Amino acid sequence: MATRSASAASTKAIILLVVAGLLVFTLPTVLILCVGMLPTFAAFLIDRRREKYTTLCVGSMNFVGVIPFLATLWTEDHSFDKAFEILGDPLGWLMMLGSAGIGWAIYFVAPNIVAMFMAARIEQRIERLKHRQTDLVEEWGPGVSGSEDDEGNEPNQGG
Amino acid sequence: MAKVVLKDRFEIDDAVPLPHFDSPTAKAFQCTGRTAEYGDLLALVCDPNIPIRSETMEALRGFSGIGLLKFIDSGVVNWSAANRRQPALIFDLPGGTRVFENLNSTIQPLSDDQLIKGFLTPAVNTLRELSARGITHRNIRPNNLYYSDASERLIMLGECVSAPPGLNQPLHFEALEYAMADETGRGEGAISDDLFALGVTLLSLLIGRNPVANIPDPQQYVFDRINLGSYANIVGVHRIQMNMMELLRGLLADDTRERWSVRDVQLWLGGRRLTPKQVKLPPKAARPLTIGGMEHENVRSAAHGFGRNWSMGGDVARGADFDNWIRRSLNDENVVENLNRVVGNAQAIQASPKADDARLVTRVCMALDPPAPLRHQGFSTHIDGIGPTLAIGFTKDQVRENIAAFINGRFLQQWMALQSRTKSEILQVYSVLEKLPGLLNQPGPGFGIERCLYELNPYGHCMSGMIDHLYITRPEELVPALEAVAQGNELPPIPMDRHVAAFLAARSEEIDDRILRPLSALDERPAGDAIKVLRILSRVQSVYRNGAAPGLCAWFQALTTPAVNSYHNLKMRQQIETAVGRAAETGFLAELLKIFDDAKAIQRDEQGYARAQQEHAQCSAQMQQMALSLENRENLASELGEQVAAVISGVLGSIGATTAIIFYMI
Numbered sequence: 001m002a003t004r005s006a007s008a009a010s011t012k013a014i015i016l017l018v019v020a021g022l023l024v025f026t027l028p029t030v031l032i033l034c035v036g037m038l039p040t041f042a043a044f045l046i047d048r049r050r051e052k053y054t055t056l057c058v059g060s061m062n063f064v065g066v067i068p069f070l071a072t073l074w075t076e077d078h079s080f081d082k083a084f085e086i087l088g089d090p091l092g093w094l095m096m097l098g099s100a101g102i103g104w105a106i107y108f109v110a111p112n113i114v115a116m117f118m119a120a121r122i123e124q125r126i127e128r129l130k131h132r133q134t135d136l137v138e139e140w141g142p143g144v145s146g147s148e149d150d151e152g153n154e155p156n157q158g159g
Numbered sequence: 160m161a162k163v164v165l166k167d168r169f170e171i172d173d174a175v176p177l178p179h180f181d182s183p184t185a186k187a188f189q190c191t192g193r194t195a196e197y198g199d200l201l202a203l204v205c206d207p208n209i210p211i212r213s214e215t216m217e218a219l220r221g222f223s224g225i226g227l228l229k230f231i232d233s234g235v236v237n238w239s240a241a242n243r244r245q246p247a248l249i250f251d252l253p254g255g256t257r258v259f260e261n262l263n264s265t266i267q268p269l270s271d272d273q274l275i276k277g278f279l280t281p282a283v284n285t286l287r288e289l290s291a292r293g294i295t296h297r298n299i300r301p302n303n304l305y306y307s308d309a310s311e312r313l314i315m316l317g318e319c320v321s322a323p324p325g326l327n328q329p330l331h332f333e334a335l336e337y338a339m340a341d342e343t344g345r346g347e348g349a350i351s352d353d354l355f356a357l358g359v360t361l362l363s364l365l366i367g368r369n370p371v372a373n374i375p376d377p378q379q380y381v382f383d384r385i386n387l388g389s390y391a392n393i394v395g396v397h398r399i400q401m402n403m404m405e406l407l408r409g410l411l412a413d414d415t416r417e418r419w420s421v422r423d424v425q426l427w428l429g430g431r432r433l434t435p436k437q438v439k440l441p442p443k444a445a446r447p448l449t450i451g452g453m454e455h456e457n458v459r460s461a462a463h464g465f466g467r468n469w470s471m472g473g474d475v476a477r478g479a480d481f482d483n484w485i486r487r488s489l490n491d492e493n494v495v496e497n498l499n500r501v502v503g504n505a506q507a508i509q510a511s512p513k514a515d516d517a518r519l520v521t522r523v524c525m526a527l528d529p530p531a532p533l534r535h536q537g538f539s540t541h542i543d544g545i546g547p548t549l550a551i552g553f554t555k556d557q558v559r560e561n562i563a564a565f566i567n568g569r570f571l572q573q574w575m576a577l578q579s580r581t582k583s584e585i586l587q588v589y590s591v592l593e594k595l596p597g598l599l600n601q602p603g604p605g606f607g608i609e610r611c612l613y614e615l616n617p618y619g620h621c622m623s624g625m626i627d628h629l630y631i632t633r634p635e636e637l638v639p640a641l642e643a644v645a646q647g648n649e650l651p652p653i654p655m656d657r658h659v660a661a662f663l664a665a666r667s668e669e670i671d672d673r674i675l676r677p678l679s680a681l682d683e684r685p686a687g688d689a690i691k692v693l694r695i696l697s698r699v700q701s702v703y704r705n706g707a708a709p710g711l712c713a714w715f716q717a718l719t720t721p722a723v724n725s726y727h728n729l730k731m732r733q734q735i736e737t738a739v740g741r742a743a744e745t746g747f748l749a750e751l752l753k754i755f756d757d758a759k760a761i762q763r764d765e766q767g768y769a770r771a772q773q774e775h776a777q778c779s780a781q782m783q784q785m786a787l788s789l790e791n792r793e794n795l796a797s798e799l800g801e802q803v804a805a806v807i808s809g810v811l812g813s814i815g816a817t818t819a820i821i822f823y824m825i
Binding site: 054057058061099102112119122130136137140141143 | 727728729730767768771772774775776778779781782785786788789792796797799800801802803804805807808809811812813815816819820822823
């Protein structure tokens with residue numbers, strides 16, 4: 001047991017060292033990501049679900065908006081200057097925030113559409129159940145519904 | 160008015176009454192036979208409320224003696240004047256008239272020769288023949304005698320079957336044991352009792368009038384006969400020739416051992432003459448016993464006094480005076496022994512509770528005078544007279560209560576133990592009476608006092624209010640009678656009542672107590688009672704092969720409607736309704752019963768209905784739940800919607816990212 005926990009701890013340490021190394025060597029990228037992905041961080045902060053659906057929804061679209069600038073950074077000049085240039089471009093902001101906005105839009109619209117479909121399905125099932133009940137009443141009489149006014153069909157009468 | 164046909168053999172003309180041949184309980188009408196074998200006939204249409212003597216009629220068939228009105232046949236006819244069916248008896252029409260038009264009539268006294276040849280000889284031969292056939296006449300009196308032809312030489316006895324034995328006999332024409340009984344309960348008696356009546360009738364013919372024209376106080380008259388003897392009371396002041404005196408003393412003896420038999424009369428007719436015996440009076444006690452203010456000097460008088468004053472008789476019997484009277488004044492060991500046997504010793508009598516007075520008095524009466532009628536709570540009847548008494552008085556609460564109390568008293572075993580001679584007919588009645596307490600005390604239809612009525616009157620008609628007017632006497636007539644009722648306009652609630660059930664139980668070997676007992680049980684099922692009745696009548700119809708009864712079936716169809724409606728499955732209900740209709744059209748109750756006896760179909764329906772109810776309830780619950788979900792539409796897809804949004808974003812993001820990377824790489 002002691003050997004296994006020591007090995008896990010050392011693996012974590014190695015990963016941390018690798019990530020830290022990468023961050024040190026890719027600081028312009030990190031800068032673009034940190035700034036461009038701010039809506040995702042905001043979504044993460046307000047997302048109370050354990051599954052973090054809001055973060056995933058906003059983050060996915062937000063990342064699509066950031067990717068072109070990361071690609072520009074990596075293909076032209078991976079430097080802080082280039083990074084600040086990109087960040088200084090309003091079009092860049094529009095793309096990054098706009099894509100996050102699309103993520104938010106999907107997040108807000110999709111549940112309503114799903115609810116609409118589900119309501120339609122429920123109504124359809126209710127109709128089916130009502131139809132079944134009508135069939136039962138037609139087959140067994142109104143007494144089957146347990147209504148008290150079923151004089152002609154109750155078994156315990158006359159004699 | 161039309162001719163009423165009986166058994167396709169006789170035509171009774173209800174427009175031609177023959178009042179000179181009426182009986183007290185039957186009206187006479189002209190009758191003709193449809194075949195040449197019959198001469199002039201007479202039909203007696205009987206009172207339906209008075210039992211007729213069916214057994215005696217059977218025994219009289221083929222009786223050819225000239226001394227008796229010849230009985231031909233009997234049956235039940237539709238009597239339009241009464242708007243009902245009534246029993247009718249067919250006799251040969253006498254060629255002559257009635258000898259005494261009524262008991263107050265006077266005629267020219269008959270000479271000895273006329274009496275002996277024209278009356279006594281044929282009458283004694285008739286009684287001998289009746290005795291050989293095991294029956295009695297019990298209706299011999301002056302106004303029931305007919306001249307056999309216009310020459311008025313031969314006198315014949317009138318009919319004896321239109322009423323219970325002795326019912327129409329005046330008090331002084333009955334031997335003392337029967338005079339002490341109520342008119343309805345006199346019983347069949349014996350041929351010696353006919354000889355007594357013959358003696359009084361002979362006296363009437365001899366003097367040309369009723370020897371006792373007026374009896375102001377019948378009870379006092381009975382006491383007088385007990386104390387002074389019947390001969391003294393009946394012959395009384397009438398002057399009788401010596402030769403007739405011997406005959407009359409022999410015939411009017413109160414002691415049956417002393418009374419002349421048919422053989423004795425025949426010997427007398429043959430010329431034997433003896434010195435007339437003095438009438439033997441009952442032994443007198445040294446001092447009288449007072450019961451209800453009346454003094455009794457002999458044991459028979461005391462017994463009759465107890466019977467007449469039964470309400471205070473208990474106190475008298477418990478008193479020390481009674482014990483002293485029995486043991487010291489009366490000095491009759493037989494009476495003491497009888498008392499010990501049926502009531503117990505003096506201590507037992509004195510310890511008897513007041514509440515048991517009626518039973519105590521009955522037992523005391525039995526012990527004091529064993530041949531006398533049974534007396535209980537004021538009524539007095541011979542054992543074979545209980546049936547007719549109940550039949551005639553059945554509508555009276557008092558009669559029913561008295562007879563029920565008598566049956567529950569279970570006196571018969573003790574009564575039988577006191578009898579010195581018992582006829583086989585009595586043993587038959589005894590065997591019936593023995594089983595009655597068990598039947599009387601069961602509450603349901605088929606039991607109770609109605610069952611006693613039909614057990615005690617094996618030939619009586621069913622007195623059910625529904626079919627009384629149809630006068631049925633056999634169980635095979637029941638279904639046709641009910642069919643006739645069903646064809647009428649006003650239907651009773653159900654084709655069964657206590658009388659019909661009791662009638663069936665008593666008369667049909669096929670309908671026993673086991674079949675009738677369910678009628679007593681409370682049935683909660685729809686039309687449960689109707690189905691139980693249907694089961695019984697269906698059995699009756701099939702056992703007696705009654706044929707179709709569509710009216711009765713239609714009646715049951717209506718009665719069983721609740722049972723049809725109790726089927727929950729509407730389709731099945733429709734099918735059952737159709738099946739019931741078809742079965743009713745056949746007219747056979749068994750077809751109807753088959754439908755209602757299908758327990759599996761009922762069970763299937765009940766189970767299916769329970770399942771359907773459950774399913775209906777489940778549907779309602781589900782719909783309620785779904786309706787609630789619809790009301791909270793915004794929460795309906797919150798999690799799923801977010802999942803869907805995340806998936807859509809994920810997919811779109813992946814496509815967008817891939818596209819962007821590919822674009823920059825190219």
